[in-house]
Amino acid sequence: MHKKADPPVFTETEKRILAQVGTDLPDSPTPFADIAAQAGCTEAEVLGLITRLKEGRIIRRFGATLRHQKAGYSHNAMVAWRVDDPDEALRLGAIMAERPEISHCYVRRTYPQWKYNLYTMIHGKNPGDTSRVVEELERETGVTDHQTLASLRELKKTSMRYF
Numbered sequence: 001m002h003k004k005a006d007p008p009v010f011t012e013t014e015k016r017i018l019a020q021v022g023t024d025l026p027d028s029p030t031p032f033a034d035i036a037a038q039a040g041c042t043e044a045e046v047l048g049l050i051t052r053l054k055e056g057r058i059i060r061r062f063g064a065t066l067r068h069q070k071a072g073y074s075h076n077a078m079v080a081w082r083v084d085d086p087d088e089a090l091r092l093g094a095i096m097a098e099r100p101e102i103s104h105c106y107v108r109r110t111y112p113q114w115k116y117n118l119y120t121m122i123h124g125k126n127p128g129d130t131s132r133v134v135e136e137l138e139r140e141t142g143v144t145d146h147q148t149l150a151s152l153r154e155l156k157k158t159s160m161r162y163f
Helices: 012-021 031-039 043-055 086-097 129-141
Strands: 075-081 102-107 118-124 146-150
Touching: 012 031, 012 043, 031 043, 075 129, 086 102, 086 118, 086 129, 118 129, 129 146
Parallel strands: none
Antiparallel strands: 075 118, 075 146, 102 118
């Protein structure tokens, strides 16, 4: 049986670094040096921590976050798909995740009153964009049992703060 690795333990300095890199980076020619100065460490320590977390697969990537609504993607929908076979859900999720219009793709548990287990967040610039993607995914995957939950209004859009 595969044993899960223990979660990392961070020093106080690393927590200060992570608290800063989890927010907007300084608008500066030297953002990592600025973070280091605030955290009381060196720029090499900041970059080393980020590298270590990426190489250890604690984080997948480190990069900019596009605020999709501010960028003109104001027609968005979460689509919940019903795929009864768990292995098939993983296979089809991988296909769906390749779509550039999809920013998030998850498999979640089902419940007696909610049988949908594969979720995609689809973004579009124009009315009908998300419906078009859903129709294309239906044809490509054969999954026709789904519920589209259109975004009506964004109430919060922030990165997770851990420290």
